Amino acid sequence: MSNSPSLPPLREVIKRHGLTANRALGQNFLFDTQLLDRIAAIPGPLEGEQVFEVGPGPGGLTRALLQAGAEVTAVERDERCLPALDELDACFPNQLKVINADALQIDLKARFSRPFHIISNLPYNVGSALLVKWLSQPTWPPLWKSLTLMFQREVADRIVAAPGSSAYGRLSILAQWRCDAKLAMPVHRSAFTPPPKVMSAVVYLTPREQPPGVNPATLERLTQAAFSQRRKMLRQSLKGLPGALEALDIAAIDPTRRPETVSVEEFVALARQLDEVN
Template sequence: MADPAPDLPPLREVIARHGLSASKALGQNFLFDEQLLDRIAAIPGDLQDRAVLEIGPGPGGLTRALLRAGARVTAIEMDSRCLPALAELGEAYPGQLRVMQGDALKMNHAELMGEPFAVLSNLPYNVGTALFVRWLGGEAWPPEWTSLTLMFQQEVAQRIVASPGSSAYGRLAVLAQWRGAAKLAMKVHRSAFTPPPKVMSAIVHVTPADMPGGVSARVLERVTEAAFGQRRKMLRQSLKGMPGAVDALDTLGIDPQRRAETLSVDEFVSLARALSC
């Protein structure tokens, strides 16, 4: 039977005691609702004794929920103001929390974790998309992460799970869905945060799938960047800067007069495969 959770002071009290406030420059918005945080921590399934990476824990709201769920958490935090509050949390859960100060974009997460890990984060808005694209990129597959459970602005979350033909469908959807399964797991009202952001938020859950053979992730990134960079133009125009791309459309039977948002993920993968050869 698991040990009972330690009796911790309310997070608002911890923040007040340490004189913390959300930094707009760091894209911070704090969550205090423990029931909501427990629901977020439950999205990837049982976390008992699982390795979890959390980016931008702030004062530790989601971190508390992950620790309550039995996870072994590595938290990367850039804001030195939050370190004392996180240190107190580590003392309350001996051996379960490791805090690293620094920029998550500059760290090798697989090396840092050293074992398969789940990612759960209320991502700072200013680095969320860059981290997401990085986790989905790279030629090595399957990745070291077993799932990504990430808070985004709702607009970004909808772009990740969008279907072809919709206005939200774009590069993020293709990169998320070509070798993974992405779903919108939960919407979070702006009033749940302190301070409330100007937009609604949502949580996306991604699990890795098999990677289609003969495809370079870098080529797919370049193709989608070019195609959606000029999404109102026909493919023959948006892809003309990529050697061989327009000829590949003809070979694959893809009408060059179509626009990027009409292509399925499989069609983008086929195009990238043709250009990877």
């Protein structure tokens, strides 16, 4: 733990800068310092570690990361929040770099030269898109060492869901074929300002070895097609995907099954066969 400067309460900072959460940007602010410290601690000790944070807002989680000794690169689209983040930068010299940009446009390879963690209370409106982007990169293992991400509880449940459950789907497969994914902690809606209508949860993902011979773009297309009609049999939902029915036959997967019954390993095998037949 680095020697932390004395910081004013976050509520005071927000009031002084006239900040309110912008629902159009998917913002919900967290003020509970103990909760923020617990989130920052999920990936383990951060002293000297590099961290990428998306949507820091006024800097609640950013404070916890900096106080834990992390070197933080934060991307914030909302220009209203930049003065509050500048104050943090002044309190933690050489520990914080703020980028005013859209996180979906950030090239992480260009920003980081050594392995880093991604830790973020993700804006609700871009959380899933960012996760898919980070999970679908062509090269594996990635430069990031772990993902500690806050989602709506419904999305978090989908990421960690097992086959056969109603939450199991495309996100489950894209997360679990390359990563170990677990629900790290639930977060009650009352912890946020303003309180969202739904509960939230933090998901923790760590990369593992990728199954050989699978193109992430193929797996993404396959799961997109399969779960676009999740109540239908695979032979129906996949008939529009060239080579998919032949791949089902080669992979010995019953075409009358519904997609939520097909395991991650079976989808990976199916994607491998799909590339071969095409």
